[in-house]
Amino acid sequence: MATRVPGPLTRPAAAATGPVATADGLTRRFGERTVLDRLDLEIGRGEFIALLGRSGSGKSTLLRALAGLDSEAEGGLSVTGSVAVAFQEPRLVPWKRVHANITLGLAVPDPKEKADAALAEVGLTERAGAWPLTLSGGEAQRASLARALVREPDLLLLDEPFSALDALTRITIHQLVLQLWSVHRPAVLLVTHDVDEALLLADRVLVLDRGRIAHESDVPAPRPRHRDHPDLTSLRTTLLAALGVSPEGTT
Amino acid sequence: MSVLELDTPVRAEPHPGARTRRRRLPGKAWQRWISPLVLVLAWQIASTTGLLPTRLLAAPSTIAATAVDLVQAGTLPTAIAVSLQRVLIGFAAGAIAGVGLALVAGLSRKGENAVDPIMQMLRALPFFGLIPLFILWFGIGEAPKVLLVALAVSFPLYLNTFAGIRGVDGKLAEVARTVGLGRTQLIRHIVLPGALPQTLVGLRQSLGVAWLALIVAEQVNANAGLGYMINDAREFLRTDVIVVGLLVYSALGLLTDALVRLLERRALTWRREFLAR
Numbered sequence: 001m002a003t004r005v006p007g008p009l010t011r012p013a014a015a016a017t018g019p020v021a022t023a024d025g026l027t028r029r030f031g032e033r034t035v036l037d038r039l040d041l042e043i044g045r046g047e048f049i050a051l052l053g054r055s056g057s058g059k060s061t062l063l064r065a066l067a068g069l070d071s072e073a074e075g076g077l078s079v080t081g082s083v084a085v086a087f088q089e090p091r092l093v094p095w096k097r098v099h100a101n102i103t104l105g106l107a108v109p110d111p112k113e114k115a116d117a118a119l120a121e122v123g124l125t126e127r128a129g130a131w132p133l134t135l136s137g138g139e140a141q142r143a144s145l146a147r148a149l150v151r152e153p154d155l156l157l158l159d160e161p162f163s164a165l166d167a168l169t170r171i172t173i174h175q176l177v178l179q180l181w182s183v184h185r186p187a188v189l190l191v192t193h194d195v196d197e198a199l200l201l202a203d204r205v206l207v208l209d210r211g212r213i214a215h216e217s218d219v220p221a222p223r224p225r226h227r228d229h230p231d232l233t234s235l236r237t238t239l240l241a242a243l244g245v246s247p248e249g250t251t
Numbered sequence: 252m253s254v255l256e257l258d259t260p261v262r263a264e265p266h267p268g269a270r271t272r273r274r275r276l277p278g279k280a281w282q283r284w285i286s287p288l289v290l291v292l293a294w295q296i297a298s299t300t301g302l303l304p305t306r307l308l309a310a311p312s313t314i315a316a317t318a319v320d321l322v323q324a325g326t327l328p329t330a331i332a333v334s335l336q337r338v339l340i341g342f343a344a345g346a347i348a349g350v351g352l353a354l355v356a357g358l359s360r361k362g363e364n365a366v367d368p369i370m371q372m373l374r375a376l377p378f379f380g381l382i383p384l385f386i387l388w389f390g391i392g393e394a395p396k397v398l399l400v401a402l403a404v405s406f407p408l409y410l411n412t413f414a415g416i417r418g419v420d421g422k423l424a425e426v427a428r429t430v431g432l433g434r435t436q437l438i439r440h441i442v443l444p445g446a447l448p449q450t451l452v453g454l455r456q457s458l459g460v461a462w463l464a465l466i467v468a469e470q471v472n473a474n475a476g477l478g479y480m481i482n483d484a485r486e487f488l489r490t491d492v493i494v495v496g497l498l499v500y501s502a503l504g505l506l507t508d509a510l511v512r513l514l515e516r517r518a519l520t521w522r523r524e525f526l527a528r
Contacts, residue, residue, distance in 0.1 A: 067429055085429045091422050095444045095521045104440065105430035131521040151430070 020045050020155045020187045021066055024076030027211075028061050035061045037211030038075065043155065046185040050198030053208035054243060059191045062208065063159050066189065081154030084186075088160045090144035092132035099128040102147045118150040119143075121183075122176060138169035142176070149180055156186040162197065174200060178223060195239050199232045200225050207242040215242035309491035317491040318498075326480065331499060333476040334465060337393065338503075341400025342461050348401065349408030349457070350450070356409075357416030357446070358438065370409055378402050379467050386472070396468040403464035404457040411453025415446030448522065451515050458507045466500060 021043040028036040035058045043049060053059045065073040067085045092101045102118055103111040119125050122142040132140060141161055148156055158177075162170045178201060181188055192198055198205045199219060207215035217238060221231045240246075291311050297303040298310030305313070321327035352370065355362040378399065385395035419442050427437045469478020477496050484492035516523060 069425055069428060083429070085426075087422070087426070089422070091426045093423055093426070093441065093444075095447075096440070097521075105427070105432045105436065107431070133521065147430070 017045055018080070019043055020081050021079045021189075022076070023062075023065075024078075026062070026065065026073055026075040026077050028058070028065065028070065028073040035211055036065070036073065039208075039212055041206070041213060043187050043189060045154065045187055048181060048188045048190070048201060048203045050190045050192055050202035050205045051208055052192060052195060052198055052205060052239060052243060055193075057208045058211045059208055060159060063157050063189065063191050066155070067157050079155060082151060083155045083157060084148035084151045084153035085157045085159065086141075086144045086148045086161045088163060090132075090140035090161075092135075092140055092143055092147075094132050096132070097128070098124065098130050098132060098135070098143050101132060101143060102150050104147065106150060114150050115146075118146040121149070121180065122146045137165055138173065141165060141169075141173060145173075145177070145180070149184060149186075152184065153186050156181075156188045158188060158190040160191055160193065163193065170197075175224075177201065195236055195243070196227055198239070199235060200227060205235075205239060207239060209242075209244075215239070305490060306488045307490065309489075309494060313491045314494050314498075317489075318495045321492070321495060327495070327499065330475065330477045330480045330496075331503070334469065334478070335503070337396050337468075337476065338400055338461050338465050341397040341465070342404050342458070344397070345401035345404030345457065345461070346408055346454075349405035349453075350412050352405070353409045353412035353416065357413045358442070367413070370406070374406050374410070378464070382468070382471055391472045396465065396473070399468045400461050400464045403460045407456035407460060408450070408453040411456070412446055412450045415449030415453075416442055418449060419445035448519060451511065451518065454514075455508065455511045458511060459504065462500060462504045462507070 019042045021041070023039055023041040026036050026039045026041070027034065035056075039058075039062065041062075051059050051062065061070070061073075063085075064070045065077060066079060067083055068079070092098070093104065096104065099112070099115045099119065102115040106114065108114055116125070116128070119128050122145055124139060124142050124146060127135060127139055127143070132143070135143065141164075144161065162173055165173060174197065177188075188202075190198070190201060202219055205217045205219060206213050209215075215238075217235055219232070219235065221229055225232060294303070294308075295311050298305070298308070298313075303310075309317070318327070352366050356366040356370070357363070381402070382395070382399065385398060389395040389398065423441050423445065424437060427441050432440060466478060469476050470482065473479040473482070477499060481493050481496040484490075484496070
């Protein structure tokens with residue numbers, strides 16, 4: 001598998017320095033099962049990557065390794081710079097009010113102001129003092145994003161954070177993520193099942209299969225993208241084929 | 252216990268969710284008073300007519316008068332003070348031991364291996380059966396009573412706090428790691444608050460059992476306190492004094508339970524607002 005240097009087209013701001021994360025022959029075994037099999041990956045600064053894969057293909061395992069939550073992965077893995085994670089469930093700490101969740105573990109001189117700014121960015125200012133259990137699904141996911149962003153990460157890991165949201169909320173949050181990304185320019189690794197989501201958001205789409213990157217496509221279309229854009233339609237077919245799905249209904 | 256609950260047929264709950272439940276009652280709340288009042292009245296009549304001999308059970312009117320006398324004479328306040336002190340010291344010691352051991356066992360595998368087997372073994376002991384040994388070891392002073400209370404209190408608190416710590420959501424611990432919390436901060440921000448609801452369940456159980464342990468300990472041997480007052484009354488067939496003592500025990504039990512409920516309300520606001528929705 002050829003590792004690639006991130007293309008200069010997509011990132012005018014950040015091409016100067018090296019990759020934010022590099023996996024070199026990353027392997028993870030659970031007993032007899034090899035979930036990540038000598039995987040190579042390079043994530044450039046400011047790059048938006050979507051990682052597709054069927055269930056059990058190792059997507060979440062890779063994300064957990066990058067997040068530093070897996071100490072038993074073998075092979076080379078280097079992450080330079082700070083990492084923040086937004087999980088599938090928002091995972092807000094229920095006994096801390098929203099703003100305290102945002103500032104959890106935040107070591108800056110003015111955490112309160114940072115939290116206020118982050119909450120304003122995700123449109124959650126009024127809910128700053130609310131208990132997490134009283135938030136709606138979309139609000140909780142916004143809070144989770146704010147908690148990740150307030151750390152100004154070099155690498156933002158998103159583990160299917162939109163999958164539990166209803167369709168309308170998902171569209172809003174997609175736009176929010178793109179907007180936040182264009183302002184802060186972290187590298188993003190978005191783990192998802194959803195080919196359309198990947199095509200709408202990412203610079204580069206990777207397909208993980210049996211522990212390796214089985215396919216990768218650049219998505220050159222300018223944003224905002226429309227799902228019926230002809231470039232995306234052909235890419236969708238390619239990606240679905242890479243995922244082993246016959247693209248019924250696509251023309 | 253039921254006699255005391257007559258005072259509060261409708262429990263005031265501050266959150267709006269309770270209001271719908273109460274609406275069933277207004278105008279008919281007095282109906283709930285009928286059967287207890289009839290019971291007390293029947294008791295009074297039975298006593299007055301001699302159907303119920305005083306040596307078995309004194310009349311309600313006598314009991315009320317005796318209660319006033321005992322308060323005025325200072326006997327009852329003194330007895331309450333002595334008993335309350337035993338419970339408080341025993342509870343404090345038992346709570347520190349129970350929660351402390353639960354922290355040791357809950358926060359590390361080594362701690363669990365060291366503490367938990369012993370606690371599980373001791374838990375199987377019928378602790379009231381320890382009274383003879385306690386008397387041999389500690390005599391008949393305050394020590395065996397306080398220790399019995401402490402022992403009774405420590406187990407519910409240990410078991411619940413331990414279960415609470417181990418029941419903390421591992422996913423939140425992962426969040427703590429990704430936002431860079433160290434072990435101490437993890438315990439402070441995630442583990443202990445997460446274990447609190449279960450610990451409070453343990454607290455309520457242990458307070459209930461604390462009064463029970465005190466009653467048993469005071470029955471066996473005492474020269475002061477509520478148990479002493481009751482035992483002393485038995486010698487003189489003073490059933491009125493005995494009933495007053497029992498009522499005071501249940502009042503104190505209800506009082507401590509109310510305190511814990513108040514504490515729960517304050518400590519678990521994050522949950523209550525959710526439940527009240």
